[in-house]
């Protein structure tokens with residue numbers, strides 16, 4: 001199987017420009033990405049901590065005019081093509097991050113729970129494949145309350161908790177927004193079932209802790225509010241020794257569209273201008289810190305590095 005080293009990969013990326021393809025390529029050679037998806041997990045080190053990306057799956061989202069507020073379907077397809085992706089649909093992938101710290105397993109975001117897309121819901125299976133027992137998770141950190149990030153906490157029909165023995169840490173601003181009775185009134189009809197489901201579950205759970213602002217939520221892990229995608233959207237910053245990892249949740253969606261074009265505003269962003277300001281700020285910080293970044297919708301493996309490219313950025317996955 002074709003497996004270039006990092007040096008060869010960078011060379012190949014530069015070679016694309018030489019061939020007249022403008023800009024650098026932002027995708028992992030597909031053989032490597034396919035192999036990682038097949039395996040379902042990808043493990044790397046941040047200082048002394050062992051970190052694992054877990055693949056939950058993909059939503060092959062049909063194109064629609066409203067998906068990006070300030071880009072057309074044609075522009076969207078052109079950006080997908082430039083990144084070497086299919087233009088048939090928008091490949092929204094889901095991947096969580098698991099951190100081993102001390103004797104604790106920390107799970108960041110809970111996955112789709114198999115309730116979002118027929119091709120997603122593999123979190124439990126892939127954690128087991130990685131040798132990580134979901135029953136050993138003592139802490140779940142939630143970035144925000146969109147379905148693909150919290151449905152893994154609750155069973156499909158009964159809403160019964162899937163991880164009742166873990167402490168579930170949620171951003172206080174996010175909790176306040178979604179559990180406010182006024183939110184149910186204000187939200188468009190399409191969102192009401194989600195609001196109702198949240199209000200019927202999370203406030204009744206005894207193992208939920210709210211975190212406000214920047215706080216240490218587990219050894220070596222701090223919350224980092226990055227509001228905009230939702231009113232309380234929060235990233236998590238992990239540090240060990242000289243190494244840093246930013247787990248940025250949905251500060252942006254798929255890299256081929258939104259890392260390359262940070263000014264493109266996905267329809268899921270609740271406060272678009274704030275979301276854009278925070279995404280540029282955190283990408284600049286990741287670059288200046290020389291840190292690793294992991295995004296929930298960054299494909300697989302979903303961790304890598306960011307570089308500046310004109311007015312936008314490039315994401316290069318680990319390989």
Ligand SMILES: [Zn+2]
Nearest residue numbers: 146148250296
């Ligand atoms: Zn998401």
